[in-house]
Amino acid sequence: MGESLVIQETRTTRKQWDVEFTSHPEEVATLRRVVALRLAAWSLPELVDTARLCVSELVSNVLTHVGIGTPGLLALSVNGANLRIEVHDPDTRALPAVVLADAHAEGGRGMTLVDALADRWGVQLHEDHKVTWCELATGAAPPGDSTGHPSVTRAEALLDLYATLRPPRCSYEPGPGKVGRRVAEESAIDVITDFLHWLQARGRDVDEVLDHAQSRIEAAPSANGR
Structure with a gap:
């Protein structure tokens, strides 16, 4: 687990925090707890529930479509008005997609949920891995915010x-x-x-x-x- 920490004059920007994981069903619950703690530390508790759901779906997507035991990386960062959630995995072939509502569909419904919860999402392909990401709006700073002191x-x-x-x-x-x-x-x-x-x-x-x-x-x- 690592973090790039920079003291900021405002809390609207947070450098990337990341944690490595191996895709197993029990890891999903662990990552949800870690995300809740990180967002609380970043004074973004209002995003905890939505972020945990997105993390669950993104990591479960790796588990289901890439395989158990796949090494991955979960990364969080805040830039301006958005919280960015990234899940890295080594398979550049299994691309996530939104599947229209269908009771008989065997996959893709997780990304349908991410599509509904997040302001935007996408996939970045690299030579040796892919990054599935989504962004959530952080909203305005709470009244009385004194971070600049x-x-x-x-x-x-x-x-x-x-x-x-x-x-x-x-x-x-x-x-x-x-x-x-x-x-x-x-x-x-x-x-x-x-x-x-x-x-x-x-x-x-x-x-x-x-x-x-x-x-x-x-x-x-x-x-x-x-």
Whole structure:
């Protein structure tokens, strides 16, 4: 599992994050969970349900039409107003296609679902592999978004990286909005806790450090500009 991480002035662009997989039925559920965590870390919880469905269909397409045990790559990125989902596999012959509604059709209905859910999708052929991709509109940033504040930008970059090192321990709650808030809060708590342990291990007074941090927050301009 890897990620190209760049600190951005805005969260409308995220460099590609990717994870390798081997096509097995149980891998689909694992990839759905990973995607949910990644989108929550990217503050895109509203896209979790749709993205997971698209990932399920794209990966299942590899499983069904290329074969069990096929090595693949799932990649996510955000560029401007779109979340891009890519599934890479080594077979350049088995091309996905939309099949019109037919109760007797044996394949293609997964791509029909992707076609209905995504804003657009397509296939890119390369010499040694193909990429099946789809894009989902991210929509406008939520009210009160303060990503441009330097402190928030640094914190988001840290949490983004931290989520790959230590996945949040919280359980899921109904509703993508709650998932996103809960995951973000748990990741922030984990980061703070680890830094407090680090301070204690070096003989520092944790309460004194927390007091200094609180003083800086009170003295600095609000991240929301207020």
